Amino acid sequence: HAKSLGGNRFQPFEPSFQEKIQLRMTIERHLRKAVEREGFSLHYQPQIDTLEGRIVGFECLIRWNNPELGRVSPATFIPIAEETGLIYGIGEWALREGCRQNKKWQDEDLIRVPVAVNLSPSQFYDQKLKERIESVLAETGLDAQYLVLEITEGMTMHVQGAIAALKDLKALGVSIAIDDFGIGYSALSYLKEFPIDKLKIDQSFVRGMKDHPINASIIHSIQSMASCLGLEVITEGVETEEQVSMLGELGCRMMQGYLFGYPIEAAQVPGLARNYGRT
Ligand code: C2E
Ligand code: MG
Ligand code: MG
Ligand code: MG
Numbered sequence: 001h002a003k004s005l006g007g008n009r010f011q012p013f014e015p016s017f018q019e020k021i022q023l024r025m026t027i028e029r030h031l032r033k034a035v036e037r038e039g040f041s042l043h044y045q046p047q048i049d050t051l052e053g054r055i056v057g058f059e060c061l062i063r064w065n066n067p068e069l070g071r072v073s074p075a076t077f078i079p080i081a082e083e084t085g086l087i088y089g090i091g092e093w094a095l096r097e098g099c100r101q102n103k104k105w106q107d108e109d110l111i112r113v114p115v116a117v118n119l120s121p122s123q124f125y126d127q128k129l130k131e132r133i134e135s136v137l138a139e140t141g142l143d144a145q146y147l148v149l150e151i152t153e154g155m156t157m158h159v160q161g162a163i164a165a166l167k168d169l170k171a172l173g174v175s176i177a178i179d180d181f182g183i184g185y186s187a188l189s190y191l192k193e194f195p196i197d198k199l200k201i202d203q204s205f206v207r208g209m210k211d212h213p214i215n216a217s218i219i220h221s222i223q224s225m226a227s228c229l230g231l232e233v234i235t236e237g238v239e240t241e242e243q244v245s246m247l248g249e250l251g252c253r254m255m256q257g258y259l260f261g262y263p264i265e266a267a268q269v270p271g272l273a274r275n276y277g278r279t
Contacts, residue, residue, distance in 0.1 A: 027080055030066050035089040040064050042097050043263035044115070046272060047234055047256045050244060055276050056254060057148065059116045060098040061263045062090070082120050091123045092132055099140040099147060101266050106146070111273045116148035116177060121155050130168050137172070144173030148198070151176065153184030156194065163193055170195045177234070182222060192229055199226050203237025206257070209246055216250060223251045 040062055047057040064072045081087040095117050102115040156162040177198035208215040226233045235247055238257030
C-alpha cells in the first residue's frame with residue numbers, strides 16, 4: 001500500500017482491483033478464525049421515547065476488533081460474511097449474545113426493554129431460523145416479547161415468501177422491525193400485509209431534513225401511514241436538538257442516534273440506564 005500511496009500525490013488513493021481482492025481474502029481468512037473463536041463483541045445503542053425521556057429499547061450492533069486488521073466495520077465485514085456463508089455462525093452468535101445480555105439486565109433488575117438484533121438476508125431466508133431463535137430463547141431464558149428482529153426492505157422483495165417467513169417468526173412472539181425504511185423499493189401496498197411491528201426511518205432522511213424539505217415530508221408521510229397501520233416508528237441517526245424538535249413536529253416520538261447515546265459496551269449500560277432513570 002505504501003507504494004501506491006507514494007505515487008502521484010494529486011490522485012486520490014484508489015486501491016486497484018487486485019488490491020481489493022487481496023483485502024477481501026485477508027478479511028475472509030481472519031473472519032473465519034474469528035467465528036471459531038467468537039472474536040466479536042456487541043455494542044448497544046439506546047432507543048428513546050422522547051416524550052417521556054425513557055429508554056425503550058437497545059439495538060445490538062456487532063463489533064470486530066482484529067489484532068492484525070484493527071477495528072473492521074460491520075458495513076465492511078457483514079457483506080463478506082454474507083457471501084461466504086460465515087454469516088450463519090456470526091448471526092447466531094449475535095442473537096444469542098444479545099438475548100443473554102438482555103436476560104441478565106432483567107435478572108439484575110437493571111432495565112426491562114427489548115433488544116433488537118439485525119438479520120442479514122440469508123439468515124432471514126434460512127429455513128432453520130425459527131428453530132434457531134426458539135432454542136436461543138430457551139437457552140437464554142429471555143421472553144420472546146423482549147426480542148426484536150430487524151430486517152431491511154430489500155429482504156421483503158419476494159413478497160409472498162417474506163410474509164410466510166415473517167408469520168413463522170411472529171408465531172414465536174418476537175417483534176419485527178423494518179430497518180433503513182424509505183430507501184428501498186417497498187411495495188407500500190403490501191406493507192399492510194406484512195405482520196410487522198415497527199418501521200425504522202432511515203437516517204438519510206433525518207440528515208437531509210434541514211436542507212431539503214422533501215425529507216421532512218417523507219418522514220411525515222411514513223409517520224402517518226405507520227400510525228394508520230398501527231406500526232411503531234423509530235427515527236434513526238438523530239444527532240442534534242434541532243432535529244429532535246423538527247421530528248417532534250412531524251409526529252415522531254421514538255428516536256435513536258448519537259445525541260441520545262452512541263453504541264456502547266454492555267458494561268456501560270448500567271450507567272446510561274441510571275442517567276435516564278433520573279430524568
Ligand atoms: P443499521 O442496523 O442501520 O445500524 C445503524 C447504524 O448507524 C450503526 O452503524 C450505528 O452505529 C449508526 N448510527 C447510530 N446512530 C447514529 C447517528 O446518530 N449518526 C450516524 N451517522 N450513525 C449512527 P454500525 O454499527 O457501523 O452498523 C452498520 C450496519 O451493519 C448496521 O446498520 C447493520 O446493517 C449492520 N450490522 C451491525 N451489526 C449487525 C449484526 O449483528 N448482524 C447483521 N446482520 N448486521 C449487522
Ligand atoms: Mg439495524
Ligand atoms: Mg438502520
Ligand atoms: Mg443500515
